[in-house]
Amino acid sequence: MSSITDKVKGLANEAVGNVKQVAGRALDKPELEAEGLAQEAKGEGQQALGKGKDAVKKVVDKF
Template identity: 45%
Template sequence: MGELTDKIKGGVNEAIGKAKEALGEHNNDASLKAEGEAQQAKGKGEQMKGSVKGALGDNI
């Protein structure tokens, strides 16, 4: 179950991050754009964590 949870969290963080980045770019807000980029990176990390759990089993 942890694999799916991590992948879902990662997907949500990536989507929110992309929205923040686009909004920051549209409004010329460098800090919001950077926050969005960071949140996307966090989401990718969570998805990778879920993939590793799936490959090795949820008991890690």
């Protein structure tokens, strides 16, 4: 995947995770809230991967 794809998927996973957390709290469903936390963390990881790819690309492009 490209860095842009990683970042976009990461943002989407974070957004869905946040919605699940709010819904879990509102509906008193801790398992849904926990699922949202996990999905948000996955999204943060995907974004970090995308940023890492960008950093590597910048270094490689200098050479």
